[in-house]
Amino acid sequence: MKREAVFSKSPRPAGSDKHAPTEPSPFSSQTNSKPSTPIQRRLSKIKSGWRWDFLAVFLMGIVCSLLAVGVFSPALQWRPALTQKDIDAAVLHTLQTKDLPSASSKAAASIQGAVVHVQAYVADPKNKDSDIESGVGTGVVIKDDGTILTNFHVVSGAKKLRVTFFDGTESDATVIGVQADKDLAVLKPQKIPDDLEPAILGSSQQLAPGDGVVAVGFPFGIGPSVSSGVVSGLNRQFKSQDGKQNLSGLIQFDAAANPxxxxxxxxxxxxEVVGIVTAILNPTSARTFIGIGFATTIESAGSAVGLPPF
Incomplete structure (x- = not known):
């Protein structure tokens, strides 16, 4: 189908139909002629501007790269590996300039949250409606549920028991097990702190005379108190003056211990708990420490609460 020609409505000069030169298209692909129309001139400016913008961005990227290399290259420089001499010098410097905690201090800190104050009460003979304190001792938490291990002679004959935990929480407690021949008792408190952590139990089989040990407790109700010393003997026997206690297989130690x-x-x-403080050797009536204390091994104490052997 023949397309209908579209003609301009503008008047033409006479005789210009056949020989009038054809104007180049604004979008002509010719590159060797100067732009003559407004559209061509605008396109030429856009292309020229784009070239300069690209060149500026490219040059700016090179400058930034050079700056980055200049800033970070010192941090990327190779450093020699540390030698044993360097490490020894650093450790020696720390030892000479820092006050480090003692071994006994660190050991006591690890157990302090599991140590409890135990108070025993009996009926007041003058007033049966009230109770009076009949004994004071120490206990140690050995299970997550608050199970406490202490001495039988601390709770024996008590009408009421009260324990105080490391954070000040107080609770009544009941005796749930005893081994009188080993002077051991197991207590169960009615309530426990939310963040209570039991002690870690060790083994007395690894002990040797001269090994350092720490005793934590409430001597004369004061505490928690810490004393340190060494194992002065193993497999010792102890017999109280009144004959009520006759114990064997004990750890002998010289860390200060008192009622x-x-x-x-x-x-x-x-x-780690390796024993439960049980008695002090006191040939006088002063009831004070003279340098020899005894502890039931944790193996014997563990059997009192049904713990497996070590």
């Missing part, structure tokens, strides 16, 4: 320490933990330098 009130009974039932508290004896721990090694790793903070």
């Amino acid at each position: 009130g320490n009974s039932g508290g933990p004896l721990i090694n330098m790793s903070g």
Whole structure:
């Protein structure tokens, strides 16, 4: 189908139909002629401007790269590896300039949250409606549920027991098990702190005379108190003056212990309970420490609460 020609409505000069030169298209692909129309001139400016913008961005990228290399290259420089001499010098410097905690201090800190103050009460003979304190001792939490290990002689004959935890929480407690021949008792408090952590139990089989130990407790109700010393003997026997206590297989130690320490933990330098403080050798009536204390091994104490052997 023949397309209909479209003609301009503008008047033409006479005789210009056949020989009038054809104007180049604004979008002509010719590149060797100067732009003659407004559209061509605008396109030429856009192309020229784009070239300059691209060149500016490219040059700016090179400048930024050079700056980055200049800033970070010192951090990327190779550094020699540390030698043993360098490490030894750093450790020596720390030892000479810093006050480090002692081994006994670290051991006591690891157990302190599991140590409890135990108070025993009996009926007041003058007033049966009230109770009076009949004994004071120490206990150590050995299970997540708050189970406490202490001495039998601390709770024996008590009408009421009250324990105080590390954070000040107080609770009544009941005796749920005893081994009188080993002077051991197991207590169960009615309530416990939310963040209570039991002690870590070790093994007395690894002990040797001269090994460091720490005793934590409430001597004369004061505490928690910490004393440190060494194992001075193993497999010792102890017989009280009244003949009521006759114990064997004990750990002998020289860390200070006094009335009130009974039932508290004896721990090694790793903070593990290796024994339960049971008695002090006191040939006089002063009831004070003269340098020899005894602890039931944790193996014997563990059997009192049904713990498996070590």
